[in-house]
Amino acid sequence: xxxxxxxxxxxxxxxxxxxxxxxxxxxxxxxxxxxxxxxxxxxxxxxxxxxxxxxxxxxxxxxxxxxxxxxxxxxxxxxxxxxxxxxxxxxxxxxxxxxxxxxxxxxxxxxxxxxxxxxxxxxxxxxxxxxxxxxxxxxxxxxxxxxxxxxxxxxxxxxxxxxxxxxxxxxxxxxxxxxxxxxxxxxxxxxxxxxxxxxxxxxxxxxxxxxxxxxx
Numbered sequence: 001x002x003x004x005x006x007x008x009x010x011x012x013x014x015x016x017x018x019x020x021x022x023x024x025x026x027x028x029x030x031x032x033x034x035x036x037x038x039x040x041x042x043x044x045x046x047x048x049x050x051x052x053x054x055x056x057x058x059x060x061x062x063x064x065x066x067x068x069x070x071x072x073x074x075x076x077x078x079x080x081x082x083x084x085x086x087x088x089x090x091x092x093x094x095x096x097x098x099x100x101x102x103x104x105x106x107x108x109x110x111x112x113x114x115x116x117x118x119x120x121x122x123x124x125x126x127x128x129x130x131x132x133x134x135x136x137x138x139x140x141x142x143x144x145x146x147x148x149x150x151x152x153x154x155x156x157x158x159x160x161x162x163x164x165x166x167x168x169x170x171x172x173x174x175x176x177x178x179x180x181x182x183x184x185x186x187x188x189x190x191x192x193x194x195x196x197x198x199x200x201x202x203x204x205x206x207x208x209x210x211x212x213x214x215x216x
Contacts, residue, residue, distance in 0.1 A: 008085030
């Protein structure tokens with residue numbers, strides 16, 4: 001199988017979709033031949049898969065992007081949307097309409113927290129898709145009926161790589177942060193944006209008389 005994976009962000013660009021993409025691609029079966037189309041300047045672990053860069057996702061770049069895609073001859077295309085690397089350019093929203101000859105799967109991230117303009121762009125981008133992937137029920141419910149008919153919920157776990165347990169290191173972190181090991185400790189990983197629901201997390205920690213560590 002030949003997979004074309006389109007993402008505006010990859011590490012080291014600070015974007016959750018980029019880190020998700022890195023982990024997702026790393027765990028695909030080896031029989032899948034992967035071609036990544038991403039933003040210029042991203043580190044894409046080229047030893048693991050082929051990579052093509054674009055300097056822009058603007059509309060005028062669509063002909064050259066399609067030329068690259070046709071040369072790869074993908075069996076399936078997976079597009080991640082949105083991502084910081086797209087820089088709100090409209091080319092990425094129109095690209096799916098040029099991909100109708102290929103089975104296209106669009107993975108949407110954080111749909112329910114988007115404003116009216118953001119939701120409109122999400123719907124425009126996913127209209128030609130054969131399948132839509134969302135990570136939670138809130139995003140699924142935010143889709144109109146016709147979009148929900150082709151949507152699937154695939155939960156996303158942590159994008160942080162696992163490491164071996166180190167009790168001494170863990171204890172030192174808690175000590176440096178002034179935590180008591182006699183109370184439960186909750187941990188939050190990620191960007192501390194308003195749409196992350198941190199207000200609910202603060203209330204829950206207070207109600208449980210526990211502690212909270214933010215890694216952000």
